[in-house]
Amino acid sequence: MQTTLGTPTASAIAFFFLIVALTLAITWWAAKRTRSTREFYAAGRSVSAFQNGLALSGDYMSAASFLGIAGLVALKGYDGMIYATGWLVGWPALMFLIAEPLRNLGKYTFADVVAFRLRQTPVRISSAVGGILTVLLYTIAQMVGAGNLIKLMFGIPYEAAEIVVGAVMLAYVLFGGMIATTWVQIVKAVLLLVGVSLLTLLVLARFGWNPGDLYAAVSTQLGQEALEPGGLVTSPVDAVSLGLALMFGLLGLPHILMRFYTVPDARAARKSVLYATGFIGYFYIIIPIVGFGASVLVGRDVISGIDKGGNMAAPLLAEALGGTFFLGFIAAVAFATILAVVAGLTLAGASALSHDIYVSVVKHGQATEQEQVRVAKASTVVFGILAVLLGVLFKGQNVAFMVGLAFAIACSANFPALLLSIVWKRFTTAGAVASILTGAFLSVFLIVISPTVWVDVLGKETALFPLKNPAIVSMTAAFLVGFLVSLLGREPRAEAMFEDEKLRTYLGVGAE
Amino acid sequence: MKSTHEMLLSQEFRTLVRRKWTVSVILTLCLFVVYYGFILLIAVDKTFLARKIGAFTTLGIPLGVAVIVLSWVLTALYVLWANSSHDAAVKHLAEQVKE
Numbered sequence: 001m002q003t004t005l006g007t008p009t010a011s012a013i014a015f016f017f018l019i020v021a022l023t024l025a026i027t028w029w030a031a032k033r034t035r036s037t038r039e040f041y042a043a044g045r046s047v048s049a050f051q052n053g054l055a056l057s058g059d060y061m062s063a064a065s066f067l068g069i070a071g072l073v074a075l076k077g078y079d080g081m082i083y084a085t086g087w088l089v090g091w092p093a094l095m096f097l098i099a100e101p102l103r104n105l106g107k108y109t110f111a112d113v114v115a116f117r118l119r120q121t122p123v124r125i126s127s128a129v130g131g132i133l134t135v136l137l138y139t140i141a142q143m144v145g146a147g148n149l150i151k152l153m154f155g156i157p158y159e160a161a162e163i164v165v166g167a168v169m170l171a172y173v174l175f176g177g178m179i180a181t182t183w184v185q186i187v188k189a190v191l192l193l194v195g196v197s198l199l200t201l202l203v204l205a206r207f208g209w210n211p212g213d214l215y216a217a218v219s220t221q222l223g224q225e226a227l228e229p230g231g232l233v234t235s236p237v238d239a240v241s242l243g244l245a246l247m248f249g250l251l252g253l254p255h256i257l258m259r260f261y262t263v264p265d266a267r268a269a270r271k272s273v274l275y276a277t278g279f280i281g282y283f284y285i286i287i288p289i290v291g292f293g294a295s296v297l298v299g300r301d302v303i304s305g306i307d308k309g310g311n312m313a314a315p316l317l318a319e320a321l322g323g324t325f326f327l328g329f330i331a332a333v334a335f336a337t338i339l340a341v342v343a344g345l346t347l348a349g350a351s352a353l354s355h356d357i358y359v360s361v362v363k364h365g366q367a368t369e370q371e372q373v374r375v376a377k378a379s380t381v382v383f384g385i386l387a388v389l390l391g392v393l394f395k396g397q398n399v400a401f402m403v404g405l406a407f408a409i410a411c412s413a414n415f416p417a418l419l420l421s422i423v424w425k426r427f428t429t430a431g432a433v434a435s436i437l438t439g440a441f442l443s444v445f446l447i448v449i450s451p452t453v454w455v456d457v458l459g460k461e462t463a464l465f466p467l468k469n470p471a472i473v474s475m476t477a478a479f480l481v482g483f484l485v486s487l488l489g490r491e492p493r494a495e496a497m498f499e500d501e502k503l504r505t506y507l508g509v510g511a512e
Numbered sequence: 513m514k515s516t517h518e519m520l521l522s523q524e525f526r527t528l529v530r531r532k533w534t535v536s537v538i539l540t541l542c543l544f545v546v547y548y549g550f551i552l553l554i555a556v557d558k559t560f561l562a563r564k565i566g567a568f569t570t571l572g573i574p575l576g577v578a579v580i581v582l583s584w585v586l587t588a589l590y591v592l593w594a595n596s597s598h599d600a601a602v603k604h605l606a607e608q609v610k611e
Contacts, residue, residue: 078561078570078572078573078576081572081573081576082551082554082572082576084576084580085547085550085576085579085580086547086551088579088580088583088584089543089546089547089579089583091583091587092539092540092543092583092584092586092587092590093540093543095587095590095591096535096536096537096539096540096543096590097536097540100594211569212566212567212568212569215566215568215569215570215573216567216568218568219568224562224568224570227562227568227569227570227572227573228558228561228562228570228572229554229558229561229562229572233551233554233555234555235555236551236552236555236556239551239552239554239555240548240551240552243547243548243551247547267594267595267599270590270591270594270595271591271595273587273591274587274588274591277583277584277587278584281580281581281583281584284580285577285580285581288576499516499517499520500516502520502529503516503519503520503609506525506528506529506532506602507519507525507602507605507606507609508602508606509606509609
């Protein structure tokens with residue numbers, strides 16, 4: 001099959017500029033409404049439940065979900081579908097366990113919750129370590145993916161792609177703060193859902209609107225194995241460990257948790273999670289149809305010939321079904337997806353630097369409104385430049401493990417401390433710091449000696465640690481360490497403050 | 513009006529907190545059964561999911577979709593409960609505490 005992929009076609013360029021113009025117009029509009037810290041970090045708590053539901057979906061559905069899972073299904077068949085289910089199941093857990101306390105206790109970041117009644121300096125610093133580590137790894141994975149994808153789709157050099165992504169998303173965050181970032185996520189989520197729905201409809205139309213006929217074509221062309229579980233899930237412990245990372249990692253992703261402060265109250269927070277779960281669930285249900293469609297209508301050889309990982313399955317399918325024009329649209333949607341996710345991550349990283357470290361630790365919470373906004377913007381620039389530099393530095397590296405590692409750190413460093421601080425009166429500052437640091441360093445250490453890095457990246461023969469994802473060990477260890485260290489000493493001030501915290505957690509009394 | 517301390521000791525508040533966590537824990541357990549049940553089923557018995565339910569369609573396909581749909585249903589159940597009866601109880605108690 002002939003493809004125009006990799007050459008900048010008129011439609012791809014037109015859609016690309018249309019999206020950039022639209023999002024920059026939103027930013028210009030949002031900039032006039034972004035003066036206070038509350039507006040910069042939390043969009044003035046004025047985002048509706050439906051809007052936040054779309055924005056949460058936008059933050060979560062990355063290019064890796066869209067292009068990666070479609071490619072995985074195209075090349076590996078049913079295994080890609082198993083992988084897709086894991087990405088949704090964190091949302092109900094987020095709702096049941098931390099959604100309301102998070103909304104009621106915090107102000108701008110999840111560290112606000114952990115530090116609510118514990119000693120500010122040590123807790124803020126360690127939470128920022130966990131938070132920034134998660135965000136940085138996630139950002140590196142996104143930026144490297146972005147450079148490769150943009151190079152494949154538009155044919156522009158990797159470094160130039162990094163700078164374009166960095167500059168555009170920096171404009172959103174720097175001038176429009178959370179208001180612009182939220183609207184960029186909404187635009188992107190709608191475009192992505194429309195784009196993938198169109199692809200699905202075009203695939204189904206080819207098979208007489210009967211998925212059974214699609215599977216028949218898959219079975220005839222690729223063999224029945226494509227519709228059966230393959231090598232992805234073999235060891236039960238490995239499978240559960242990855243599942244734990246995906247499920248509870250969500251409960252520790254700073255850029256997702258930050259969105260809870262953009263809605264007016266806990267009630268709206270709950271509704272927004274329900275909307276998000278609906279949109280994301282729908283997305284993961286239809287994306288396998290796109291993947292299977294690509295495997296029979298484009299062919300596995302063509303897909304893996306252009307990109308080994310299969311990332312171009314969806315764009316190639318778009319071209320096969322809707323021509324160059326539709327390819328241009330899908331390529332621009334993928335680009336918008338990358339921009340929006342990186343913008344969300346940058347805002348989260350900047351808020352950890354400025355709100356948790358500078359304002360809470362350096363200034364002991366004593367900073368004027370003006371100073372806080374200035375520091376937030378400076379941190380945004382620092383984080384944005386860092387993202388571009390890391391993207392260039394990791395060019396050509398195998399960074400697939402970094403998303404897994406980000407989820408492992410999120411579920412081991414951020415989530416246990418967050419949950420324990422909400423439910424357990426005796427939780428102490430020492431317990432929180434020990435739990436966060438154990439979770440962070442143990443997940444990094446274990447993933448380095450696991451098959452994911454030790455064998456796949458460093459090329460050694462056998463791994464020192466058997467599991468591909470360390471979550472089952474590192475998360476358990478973080479809970480245990482947090483529990484045991486807290487039992488070693490008592491913190492009367494924290495215990496005394498638990499009453500106020502409880503009232504705010506469950507009744508929302510005094511919530512921002 | 514009640515003080516914070518009186519509220520925390522009141523039967524009503526304690527019932528509210530206990531009920532919230534009962535609902536949360538039950539739904540979390542359901543989620544675990546659905547998701548880890550699915551994953552472990554694949555790990556232990558691949559032939560079960562490879563069984564055909566149509567001419568070519570395998571049982572694994574509708575089961576994968578069911579995991580996603582059930583996750584959403586569990587979320588919806590929680591919101592339905594929390595935004596109606598739970599929120600009413602929260603509001604009733606919150607009005608009794610001085611800020």
